[in-house]
Amino acid sequence: MTNELETRLRAAADGARQAAASTDTDALLDRIEGGGRRPAWLAPAVAVASAALVFAVVAVVAGLGTPAPRITDPAGSASPSPADTSPPSPEPTATETSSGSGPVAACSAVGLDPAVVAQPGLPAEVAALRQQIASAAASCDFEALGRLLDPAAFSYSFGVDGDPIGYWRDQEAAGGDYLPMHALRLILDAPHGRWEMASGGGSEYWVWPRLAVMNPEETPRDELDAAIAEVAATQVHTAAEVEEMVYQAGGYLGFRAQIEAVDGQARWVVFIAGD
Amino acid sequence: MEVEVVERMTDRSFRTFYDEHVRRVTALAVALTTDSAIAEDIVQEAFLRAYRDWDRVGAYDDPGAWVRRVAANLSHSRWRRLRSEGRALVRLGPPRPAPAVELPADGAAVWRAVRQLPRRQAVAIALHYVDDLPVAEVAAVMGISEGTAKAHLHRGRQRLASLLEDEVTT
Numbered sequence: 001m002t003n004e005l006e007t008r009l010r011a012a013a014d015g016a017r018q019a020a021a022s023t024d025t026d027a028l029l030d031r032i033e034g035g036g037r038r039p040a041w042l043a044p045a046v047a048v049a050s051a052a053l054v055f056a057v058v059a060v061v062a063g064l065g066t067p068a069p070r071i072t073d074p075a076g077s078a079s080p081s082p083a084d085t086s087p088p089s090p091e092p093t094a095t096e097t098s099s100g101s102g103p104v105a106a107c108s109a110v111g112l113d114p115a116v117v118a119q120p121g122l123p124a125e126v127a128a129l130r131q132q133i134a135s136a137a138a139s140c141d142f143e144a145l146g147r148l149l150d151p152a153a154f155s156y157s158f159g160v161d162g163d164p165i166g167y168w169r170d171q172e173a174a175g176g177d178y179l180p181m182h183a184l185r186l187i188l189d190a191p192h193g194r195w196e197m198a199s200g201g202g203s204e205y206w207v208w209p210r211l212a213v214m215n216p217e218e219t220p221r222d223e224l225d226a227a228i229a230e231v232a233a234t235q236v237h238t239a240a241e242v243e244e245m246v247y248q249a250g251g252y253l254g255f256r257a258q259i260e261a262v263d264g265q266a267r268w269v270v271f272i273a274g275d
Numbered sequence: 276m277e278v279e280v281v282e283r284m285t286d287r288s289f290r291t292f293y294d295e296h297v298r299r300v301t302a303l304a305v306a307l308t309t310d311s312a313i314a315e316d317i318v319q320e321a322f323l324r325a326y327r328d329w330d331r332v333g334a335y336d337d338p339g340a341w342v343r344r345v346a347a348n349l350s351h352s353r354w355r356r357l358r359s360e361g362r363a364l365v366r367l368g369p370p371r372p373a374p375a376v377e378l379p380a381d382g383a384a385v386w387r388a389v390r391q392l393p394r395r396q397a398v399a400i401a402l403h404y405v406d407d408l409p410v411a412e413v414a415a416v417m418g419i420s421e422g423t424a425k426a427h428l429h430r431g432r433q434r435l436a437s438l439l440e441d442e443v444t445t
Contacts, residue, residue, distance in 0.1 A: 009400070009435075011381065012306070013302075013407075016303075016305045016306040020299075020301035020311075020314075023297075023301050025294075025301075028315065029293060031319055031323075032293075032319060110344055110345055111321070111345040111349040179418070179419075
């Protein structure tokens with residue numbers, strides 16, 4: 001199969017190059033130098049999507065640029081809000097805004113969409129903070145991420161604490177199987193789960209992905225499989241990896257992010273992998 | 276006058292960069308999306324970002340690696356977004372024109388299987404085969420170590436062999 005695979009891959013690569021050769025690169029360059037425009041066939045869908053997003057924009061914008069780790073619900077309510085749809089996010093600069101590593105492209109999330117996938121049901125302050133985290137992750141804007149968390153009360157790696165930003169910078173620079181900004185940006189698109197302390201206290205916790213709050217022993221198999229597929233769809237982990245975690249190790253051990261909400265305020269408290 | 280000269284030089288420099296890389300980046304995007312229309316949109320956006328920020332991107336050691344990484348990441352996120360936009364279009368009615376050039380059937384099947392791989396394995400394979408990059412350059416584009424790139428390629432090929440074998444037997 002190895003030789004056959006090589007042959008098929010080489011032929012498939014030729015096909016891709018031939019398809020690329022037919023591109024009108026002069027016309028493409030004109031569009032680029034003209035500031036770019038979407039293909040005509042996308043315009044109707046974009047127009048409809050834009051109109052549908054107008055309602056969402058106001059609440060999300062109200063949360064952007066807040067320097068403090070806590071985000072206050074602009075409506076003063078913790079009720080579910082439809083605000084968690086794509087906001088008018090700035091284009092990712094794809095230039096490692098705060099990596100401080102010089103003119104080297106070192107952001108694993110460069111090019112990923114800074115706008116999160118819509119998730120109805122989140123309180124507005126949680127939705128706003130989720131969007132801010134995603135936007136900052138998409139451009140590896142470590143300074144912005146630093147403004148969104150309290151390093152003294154943030155879980156990011158087992159056995160170390162106090163400097164999540166430094167840890168992520170190092171991980172990004174080292175390059176490995178899992179790069180934190182890439183994983184952070186993508187995992188926030190997985191469907192969320194919610195839990196609260198059994199002892200009460202008023203806090204509720206919103207978690208991405210929802211698989212992270214599921215107990216495999218108490219969850220029907222089909223629901224577990226659906227949640228595994230959701231994580232695999234983000235491409236942070238493969239389905240096989242997640243199945244191994246859930247069915248052999250006893251629970252989801254992959255990347256998860258968590259926001260705590262209490263009294264109309266949201267606080268980002270976790271981005272970690274492991275158990 | 277001096278500013279104009281600098282601007283013209285910058286512009287020429289971008290054009291040289293564009294001419295040098297656009298075909299290969301397009302081929303990479305075609306492989307990762309199996310759709311030449313979507314690929315063209317991705318390539319446009321990747322180079323547009325380079326163009327808008329050319330003072331900085333042009334100063335990178337390897338702006339070609341940068342634009343490939345942007346295109347690879349866009350191929351992931353844009354594909355997902357366009358799929359949903361495409362569904363909206365179907366509901367709205369206007370038909371989407373067929374891509375100007377179709378991939379050969381077997382090639383499309385291979386790249387569809389590649390898209391089922393973990394994203395980084397898929398990107399490593401596309402860079403290695405379509406862009407003809409050696410492992411060290413694959414690693415440089417992806418911002419990972421050479422050993423990790425090698426592992427992605429190895430695991431990707433293993434998984435791909437299995438996927439394509441399944442395709443034959445089903």
